[in-house]
Amino acid sequence: MTFERVLQTTNSKSVFLIRLLVGWVFLSEGIQKFLFSDALGVGRFTRIGIPAPQIMAPFVGVVEIVCGSLILGGLLVRLASVPLLVNIAVAILSTKIPMLLGRPVWLFSVPKPPYGFWAMLHEARTDCSMLLALMFLLIVGAGGMSCDTVLARRASDSPRPG
Numbered sequence: 001m002t003f004e005r006v007l008q009t010t011n012s013k014s015v016f017l018i019r020l021l022v023g024w025v026f027l028s029e030g031i032q033k034f035l036f037s038d039a040l041g042v043g044r045f046t047r048i049g050i051p052a053p054q055i056m057a058p059f060v061g062v063v064e065i066v067c068g069s070l071i072l073g074g075l076l077v078r079l080a081s082v083p084l085l086v087n088i089a090v091a092i093l094s095t096k097i098p099m100l101l102g103r104p105v106w107l108f109s110v111p112k113p114p115y116g117f118w119a120m121l122h123e124a125r126t127d128c129s130m131l132l133a134l135m136f137l138l139i140v141g142a143g144g145m146s147c148d149t150v151l152a153r154r155a156s157d158s159p160r161p162g
Contacts, residue, residue: 006078007152008141015143016074022133023072025126026084030064033057048094049108060087071137074146081138088131096124 009015033041041061045053063083070080094108102115113119142148 004152004155006076007148007155009077009143009146009148009152010140011144011149012140013144015137015140016145018133018136019071019074019077019142019146022084022130022137023068023070025130026064026068026087027072028068030061030066030068033061033064047109048111049104050094051107063087071142074142074148075151077137077142077146077148081134085131085134085138088127088134092124092127092131096120096127099123 029040037043037057041057042053045057045060050056064087067080067084070076071084093105095111097120098105098108098110099115100117100120102110102113104110
């Protein structure tokens, strides 16, 4: 994939609303992993069975802060979406699937009740929304009001080496 393809995007300015939603959620969640370490960071990662929680919680927090900020600014949105897609897939696997089944899955512990389909759907609403919004950004790019648009214009205007 060329750099121009990474930056290529729709001219729609309304994509900014999706970027605002996704960027804000991940930026704020990343910050909260440090502010409320026991509830949302290392403590939570320990409780749900994430390996090396003292390393993984800060790592995930930094990824969420950096990639969320990039998405908010409309800079390298497609690239920033990929680590967040992995992040949200792990969140679903580690918390929502055990909740759905009512038992531990692989190395992930089962959360507190309630269990089952409806309980999982209630808890997964943000995760599913973020998953779909990230896939949307990966497909359409950053939109018209973005740094990617400016960079793509510059890249297309610059002379090609012959």
